[in-house]
Amino acid sequence: MRFHLSRFAVATRFTLVEHGRNRFAMVLVAVFVPVWTTLAYLAMPDTPARMRLRATGETLAPPGNELTEISGALNAVTLITGFMMFAATFSGSGFDRRLAMAGYPRAHLVLAKVTALALVSAAVAAYATAVTCLAWTPRRPLLLAAALFCAGLTYGALGVGFGSLLRREVEGMFAIVMTSIIDLALQNPISSSGADNPVMRHLPSYGAMQASTAAGFSSTPVPGHLAIQLGWFAAASLIALVGFRRSTRNSLPPPAARTPGPGRESGTSGLPAPRRAATPSPALSETEAH
């Protein structure tokens, strides 16, 4: 158990260090979230926008600027988590492969990435919720934070998937931005006359959009829509996992017996002295393809 915990802890620590040193992402979090959400709130008219909330079946008439602000917060959170995870995956796939081939358990690396994604999503969602609460008061801020968190998780996993499958950085950035824009613009009743269309149910942030709108303007519980969003997260994670497995595969099976390296385990700690006899290991492994 200690073995697993220490490997998980080391991988998580360094994954978080990597995210923390992504200065551009930090600036995006600090500036983009408040600027985007505040502009959406201030620039849009506060006239009531009639809409039917599918999650509860209610017909609501929330102020247009508050509705757009929620959409802006979702857009900011999804772009930031998607970008952060894409950037880390794209630049780090060779390094992950090297670690895996050196013997780092891939399960621990994956768990570390999921943990980092959850922490990043939670922090960005909490921050976006706090910024929202400065401008107006959603009915259920915790539900709003939960919806933003689930959307962040989903786009983070999509970012990992894009990072594993796409070959050029610009392709991944474009994929994330366009996915988020299409996804959210189509669902916004202010900008899209088709926001009541059944097709909307199949968009990646449908669950989060419904839950966050309910958080803003309704008191009816919507656990099913958070579950839909988590379903999207699971599907995106599966794609990401397949990409990760593909990019870290090793065609050589590990040796049958592990021989200890330098250090206390082997009783040696220095560089080998010249003219010392070798002790070849009897364990052989083999890869074969025909």
Next chain:
Amino acid sequence: MEVADVHHAYRRRVVLRGVDLRLRPGTLCGIVGENGAGKSTLLKVMSGELRPARGTVRHSGRFGYCSQRVVLNDSLTVRQHLMFFRTAYRLADVRYAEEIMEVLGFTGYADERAGALSGGTRQKLNVTLALMHDPQVLLLDEPYQGFDWDTYQRFWDLAGRLRDAGRSVLVVSHLAYDTERLDELWRLDGGLLRPDEAGAAA
């Protein structure tokens, strides 16, 4: 390490046409060949990074591979790289890695981020990560790119010490420099590996 009848092609371009190779313990070997001859492909196959279209690769014990491309995490410091790979290799400590750093002359950069290092120092770290678990078989693809002359000499000294200690060391290069340091030298040409008559001390 034994390589038998390895074939590989990138679509229609056949790169390896039946390569056989045996690395014996305590030998320092070299493979040379022109650009695009398939040296890096062969090393990728030997390291498990690439599955051959046909053929077998057998290896035993600890194994180290340093690719031609420097594979580091620019956000992490040199020390953090050592800690990460110490965990991967399941080593008790990083003293051995520190000795390699001393030999290659970059101990003063332990707390620098990889992204801020010069090309030569990045390559030193790249090599150190492949060596720090004292592999019994070591595959190095153009390992001295960016090294200054002094570091280059110390690298060969280190390779010789590893050979003397019974390790198998294979160095791949597009230039047949320093062939007198090698026990065996092969040339990869036309997808086949042949002993290079001009080089190799043994």
